[in-house]
Amino acid sequence: MKSLRAQRHAVPPREPKAGRRVGPNTVNAPDRLLLDTVRHSGYRVVLLMLAAAVAAAAGLLLPDALAGAVDATVSGERSWPQVLWLLAVGGAEIAADVAAAMLTARVTAADTAWLRRRLTRHLARLGTASPYPDGDAVSRLTTDCTGAGTVASTLVQLGSAVVVSTGAVTLLAVLDWRLAVVFLVSVPLALRLARSHLRLTADDLTAYQRVSGELSARLLDAVSGLRTIAAAGLGERESARVLRPLPQLSAAGAGMWHTQARMVWKAGLLLPAVELAVLGAAGFGVLAGRLSVGDVLAALGYVALGMSLVGQVPQLTNLSRARSCAGRLVEVLDTAPPEEGTFRLPAGPGTVELRGVRVGEVLRDVDLTVPGGSTVAVVGRSGSGKSALTAVLGGLRRPDSGEVLLDGVPVERTRTEELRTAVGYAFERPVLLGATVADAVAYGSWAGSAAVERACRTAQVHDLVVRLPEGYANPLGHTPLSGGEAQRVGLARAVVRNPRLLVLDDATASLDTVTEARVERAIGEALPGRTRVVVTHRAGTASRADRVIWLADGRVRGVAPHDVLWAEPDYRAVFTESAEGTEGTDP
Template identity: 45%
Template structure:
């Protein structure tokens, strides 16, 4: 739990000035609570004796009460503000790290799990400043109660110290048990979220297959586990609450009995006995830290889960720029996942198709070529520069991606095409024309300024916008990962003409399962079981029955 505890400590520090405000309010409030029994005791003695302070001390009591209420209100405000700042800082850090790691992080953490850890778990950690500061502030009334009882009558102190020791042991055991239980509860939440995201992604398939009931049962299969952890947490909280709560009345009885004896012997006044009874309650107030300890336990458990995310190594970038070059792409001794020993040199300005059966590593090869993921071994270079040595801006400007199911980001259609590229309006329209998207975009209510939410599109139209985004961004290398699969034959031919026409000055790596696309390319990389089986022209490879079988067609 060391990494989790460090994260919780950092969350407290990132609360800005509000944890300090909360600490001041808690300390002043604790001081007011400590002063109130003394003031009330003096007021009682003055009223009974009819002394000159019979008017002053009630006013002092009212002032102390007002201060305690004001400190409590300020503490509530500071708790909320510090939690919001801590959660915001942590969410920003986690999201930045997830995006820095790249798509590789989803191999270990499902998307739903990432959502839970980024939202609910960071919110739990954000409550740590309030739990730590307010819980620690409870030590002040405890210490003050011990000191005050010692000043009133040392014989009363030993009983209070014994009770506080019992309460401290109960809280320690509760923190350990609650951290473990909360971790299981949060894990079950993540499991449900991951299954739900998968079900939403396949909602049309589920509806078509009529398996909604079965899928609902699968998504909610972790509910019994969630309930079990919730019940365990409730039992642990109830058990600790009963144990800690039972100490307070026992302490009061013991102190009142001892104080009564001291009163009859004349060693205590009635006011001192009242104050002693109040200080016992304050001293044993450590038991009220149970709620704060519970929040701290949930924060520690959540921090352990978030720390697993931040422990994933992110991609480091260099500072180099690309030299002037044609866009030569080279993979030398590359291995990653199913790919092993990939040695390929793609001359700049060429169109190269990547083909192979499902699972042969086509998409992984495309991801490696543009550094969406890094190889486990070997190097990938563009114009002689290893991709990790490039600065983020140099890599972003050089490489453009288009995917089978593009996710469009931005406020408008034009923003979606220019996303990440910073392209001008004319460059956006030129890219759209090359992707054969300009015609349907102009038919939209506001053309390129149409908000994405008001621009319903077919799968093929979305793919064309994804292609336009890649064309607007990739100045030297275009990577198309099955990015024309939803286009009709005529549109695909037009896009292919653009790839061999106005875009022929860029290197093009095209993952495809269509023979016509492979035939239009200059060269073909044929992957088989994670290795390059052949690298040549489509015409030369077509004579091989194994190559023809990739497209599941017979030889002409």
């Protein structure tokens, strides 16, 4: 097995950085994504194409069948064979249209689900390195995946319209080449209308999707902080902030509808004008004896079919929207995820070293060592970099420069599964995931019921859980938890991993001091000899730690026992301000 030094020398340069766009040219990336989406449809899109082909064939046969039935009836001949043929063709078209509608729904649903799975996996790989706000990510997962997921059905419908239009013009020429010439005069105008529509709607659609994502991000932030907004009495101001992009959204939407309205009325005038011209030419054909009454009806049917491509304005809009949505999805998919680590962690006490770590302007040039098996408190004013420091310790966030090592191994080069086993995190506002309370505690681990119960006892939440109607099997959605109770469940989730490094980011802030002290003692008994890093605003908690890391303005101002730092007035002021800002605790 290679030594760690040999492994370090063998590691290639780490480029590109996580969160940066990759690829030499992403101009055609949206189209490639749409093509992959169509390919994913597989047999479903083949069936949809077959249904569309049957509908198109039946539609093209229908005018001739109608002409035959009318001519037979007018001439007084036996007409029931022609009428039966007309009914058969019409029935086939109706059946094919129904089948196509059902398949369109299936194809769109399957493609949308595939895009959402792909985007979700990539967002999960990006993790905390993702540059996309929560609301924007939700918008891309919902609206944009749905928009791009319609591409297969949209292309089939447009392709069917092209086949029908081409076939109608051909049959019109077979009927009378003069009628086809009259019709073809309108084709350049129709193509110009379609091209103009696509060009004018593209920018508005892109702007609409972008602003929608921004609105979603702002709205999600506001909903998450409703109580804070209400307590501060800033509802009106927050509403104004959330709705500030609304004029841009309105302008983009108005631009789309204005363009579509112009296209619709122009197309609406074009079809009657072409029909009138062809009808006039057909009239001369009847007078000359070239055409029958049924042929005139067939000619009008072929004209309507020939102009069906112009009637696909909504599908042209959908295609433009699909490309716009695909562009937003590609932005995420082209964002480089953090490089996967390959190193294994050796056995160790959980010693953490930071060498020249910098995270934006939040942390600057941090050098420190957390001895294995020690308990270290992290204190500092709000915005001093405490959460950023705890995030880089266990690899939740990668530093912009510098290096973090756990038991001598670079954290960002360590295998993810090993890192998640070795480091346990508990947060001030834990998000609990899982079907039951037991699932929430065991989330992300292979812990059994006995380990889950031990962790809950350590976190002082076992007595609460066993009082629930179904105990540990109680549905999480039917388990009301106060802030302190949720924190203790989140703490149990971190403890159940049996980590060598336990990081508590204000994870006991909602507990009263007595409960917090009991939790600390229980953790010490359950995880003896493990390293603990505790972010705190309480002097009592800091005093029980072996050492205190005092942060100020993104730099380490001091590392020493609490009693030593207490002599500094600025250090004492950190706890004075925190005490004044405390809103209350839950037992």
